[in-house]
Amino acid sequence: MKVVLFCGGLGMRLRDYADNVPKPMVPLGYRPILWHLMKYYAHFGHKDFILCLGYRGDLIKQYFLNYEECVSNDFVLSEGGRRRELINSDIEDWRITFVETGLNANIGERLMAVRPYLEGEEMFLANYSDGLSDLRLPDQIEHLEQSGRVASFLSVKPNLSYHFLSADDDGAVTSFRDIAQSGLRVNGGFFVFRNEIFDYMQPGDELVLEPFERMMKARQLLAHHYDGFWVPMDTAKDKKRLDDLYDTGDPPWYVWKHAEPNATVTSLATHVRLVPGDDQKIAAASR
16 A cells, blocks of 8 residues: 655744754654654555655655665674675665655645556555654554545544633633543544545645545544554654653654564454544544
8 A cells, every 4th residue: 555645844843853854854863753654654564655745855855865774774794894784674675756746735735746646546545744653554444444434534632731721701710621631632644545535635725624524524534543652743842752762762653663473453443433523523633
């Protein structure tokens, strides 16, 4: 299954880390977050990537054109450094299509721009390329397959420390509660789409606004409920959290290190639910 990765973001809230660098290229350790995400998908067998480039797409191209396997793999050095033998490899069996999709294009426009590269694909995956999870991806794919619907997004609890409040007209507060305890869920940026997604899209549409609204009316949009690890890299605080997890040497998103090679699919009943009505609209809202 092909994986569409939206890589054109400016990373405005990460300026200390992302000055003159596209957001997906912000590093975690010695690899950018984009690599960590691609490694995640490759672990589940999805190694055909389409990168939707925008801001400083040249840096992403250069990174892979000059990719050094020895940086993240074990290898044997011999003959005074003239010979290197890789013990294992990252990207040898990856296929990466680089597509310039516009400097100021929104996510929907970027997806429409790569539509020709998805011809003949019954289903495909997509991601904002700015967050990581330990989600068992086959569960989300199977959920959509069994539902017969067109699109699925990851429904997660927001990674925020804000509080909701209600107040009277004169300003007197009547309720005050942590957002984490509110039951609110948001779009986690991991998508599974059937090719019919394009039937719900029009030129200029932002993906999670007009197309999602049309699919909701047709009851074709599915929320995949997940309460495991999920962290977006939206702010410097998020970046610090991911850095700290990476520094442990065993971050949660290293599913290729944690998972059993032939693990069977567990029951979906305890992992997913459809967020109905207005709750679904909230969950689908763009971060």
